[in-house]
Amino acid sequence: MEGFPMRAWSIEIYLVNEHGEEVPANIFDKAQYRLHPSFEKRALQTIKQPPFRIQEKGWGEFDMQITLTAKHKGGDNTLDHDLNFQKERYEAVHTVTFRNPKPDLLALLRESGPAGDENGIKGKPASKKNKKEKTVDMEKLADSLQRLSEDDLLQVVQMVHDHKTQETYIKNDVENGEFHVDLYTLPDALIKMLWEFATEKAGGLQ
Template identity: 50%
Template sequence: MILQRNIKLVTEQHNIPKPSPMADFPMKEWSVKIYLLDQAGNEHPANCFTKVTYNLHPSFEDKTHQTFTEPPFTCANEGWGEFEMSIDLFTTEKGGKNTIFHDLNFQSPEYEVVQPITFKNPSQALLSVLRETGPIPNEDDSKAAAKARKANDLKKKKAVCDFEKMADGLGKLNEDDLLHVIQMIHDHKADETYTKNDIDAGEFTVDLFTLPDHLAKMIWDFLVDVKVV
């Protein structure tokens, strides 16, 4: 699966009263923040990323590579020069790294840039985060297919026997025959078969639609033999 989302980079900058090594270029304090956008363009915390590394100009020396692990992954620094930086965005996926490029400039006090990000074969955990900002491809189709399969399974079960008549027939059984049916259910039920045995109340409950086909057929044949359906 390939999934795409947009991120927004918000850059803010202003002059600070510090001496600059370049006379015509005042010192600046600047910052870059990263947000995840939904389809309407609304900002959300970019918690689809586990960490973000900003690769700055070599003049930052030992601070050239700066990593942050909490949204909005704010990178704040001081300097006088404009430059293009690369930004590495990491997820928990194997090979889950996206690299983008961002132009740091001082033409306005604040500016925003939107960039697309592609996620390849995201895990269920990552999908749950990305689902908050937009649809997941083919998810609706998968749900529809699952619903269709469930309806088809129900149709097949109804073809095995008439569950309304079965329920009515079970209510007509004498105590010995009813205990025989309960034992059949215990011996042949599937993992998904729902049963509840309230010993104190002397009640046994079963969801007939959760019976496996072979068990439903066995019970139906037994009800036919004892002539209650």
């Protein structure tokens, strides 16, 4: 491109511990980079090993999306990153929050600093989770919801939207046609409604 020099650029992803030091981002299974459409067949790239290094070249600056998939079913987190050439090297710090991570993921998180109990996350949310587990088998509920038909799933999404609270964690990925919800953040009444709905559609959950 006349007047615009070609530049080689790369991105790596690390965690930052409580001392501000970079440590391997081993809590993630993969990183998916969504680049500018002009990269054509390379516009969507998935890297599966830390530090999830992507290396490219081009003349233009652009905003990209980086989707990090956590290990142990920790879900996806999408970050917006501004690729620019103002400095030879620069860092962008993002905060990623995990709600009710499974024990294996929590152990990995603790390798980079305090997590879970140390930050006071345990307490009311934990006891609330245990209460729900006694009345509803959350694993069975999650499995049954994934087996519903598309029409039934639309009803589930509507129910969640209608009865969610401020604590409810949802993510609506319209572009990929996906809807994410953390069942443990739903109010008890909604959990019961979803259980009854799934039971009716599945002919009974055992």
